[in-house]
Amino acid sequence: MHAQRAHGNIQGMKIPIRSLFLRWRYLVTFALFGAFCYFVWKYETIQTLIGMINENTPPALFLVLLAILPLVGFPISLFIVLAAIKFAPLNGLLLMGGAVIFHMGVSYLLAHSVMRPLLEKLLDRWEYSLPTIPNRKAALFTLFFTALPGLPYTAKNYILPLSGVPLKYYFLIAWPIQLLWTLPFLGLGGYVHGILFH
Numbered sequence: 001m002h003a004q005r006a007h008g009n010i011q012g013m014k015i016p017i018r019s020l021f022l023r024w025r026y027l028v029t030f031a032l033f034g035a036f037c038y039f040v041w042k043y044e045t046i047q048t049l050i051g052m053i054n055e056n057t058p059p060a061l062f063l064v065l066l067a068i069l070p071l072v073g074f075p076i077s078l079f080i081v082l083a084a085i086k087f088a089p090l091n092g093l094l095l096m097g098g099a100v101i102f103h104m105g106v107s108y109l110l111a112h113s114v115m116r117p118l119l120e121k122l123l124d125r126w127e128y129s130l131p132t133i134p135n136r137k138a139a140l141f142t143l144f145f146t147a148l149p150g151l152p153y154t155a156k157n158y159i160l161p162l163s164g165v166p167l168k169y170y171f172l173i174a175w176p177i178q179l180l181w182t183l184p185f186l187g188l189g190g191y192v193h194g195i196l197f198h
Contacts, residue, residue, distance in 0.1 A: 062086065066095075070103050071110075073154045080182045084189025085196065092189060096182045100175060104157050108170060111161035119162070132164035142169045146177040153178065 057065075062082070070076040079099075083092035119130055133141045142165050146156055156178070160170055 057082070057086075059086070066099055067102060070099075070154055071106055073152065076103075076153045076182075077185050080185035081189040081192075084186045085193045088193055089186050089190035092186050093179075093182070096186070097179055100178050100182070101171075103153075104171065104175060104178070107154075107157035108161045108167065111158050115158065116162055130162065135166065138165050139169050139173060141165065142173045143177070146174040153181070 062079075066079045066083075070079070076099075080092070080096055083095050086092075087095060116130065123130060141163070142160060145151075145160065156174070160174060165174075
């Protein structure tokens with residue numbers, strides 16, 4: 001009898017313990033993010049990275065920085081201009097086409113595997129749910145949202161999959177528009193390339 005009661009008490013503790021574990025996990029996540037932001041501010045990491053990205057940056061380092069930094073919010077416009085200066089406008093366009101596909105693919109995976117589950121758990125605590133675009137409106141939403149000026153490149157890449165846009169619309173509609181946004185910056189870089197190398 002006492003053993004059954006003890007077993008029942010242990011079972012009854014499973015939910016609070018699990019809930020406590022989840023809360024600590026969120027707390028640790030936010031603490032690590034805060035520590036990262038402090039590190040970036042304290043040691044001027046962003047300024048250092050900006051100083052590394054210029055027309056003299058080694059191609060291998062340039063490609064590594066291009067692959068990683070726009071995923072965490074670094075402006076891609078600087079990379080676009082420098083790609084046209086370093087590799088000529090046409091090669092820069094081909095490079096940015098591949099880079100945008102890579103960024104969108106990684107962003108889609110991160111949005112569905114990490115961000116969306118985390119946001120859903122957080123919103124569920126306040127009885128909210130993450131908005132989802134109906135499938136019949138997904139194509140039009142993708143078109144107008146991606147073409148909307150002012151929103152950062154990184155934000156568009158994450159918000160689209162978080163809103164439930166199917167993969168086919170994400171790539172077939174958003175990718176060409178994102179690539180079109182690179183053309184003015186490629187033109188600027190191409191102008192500088194012409195001055196430097198002709």
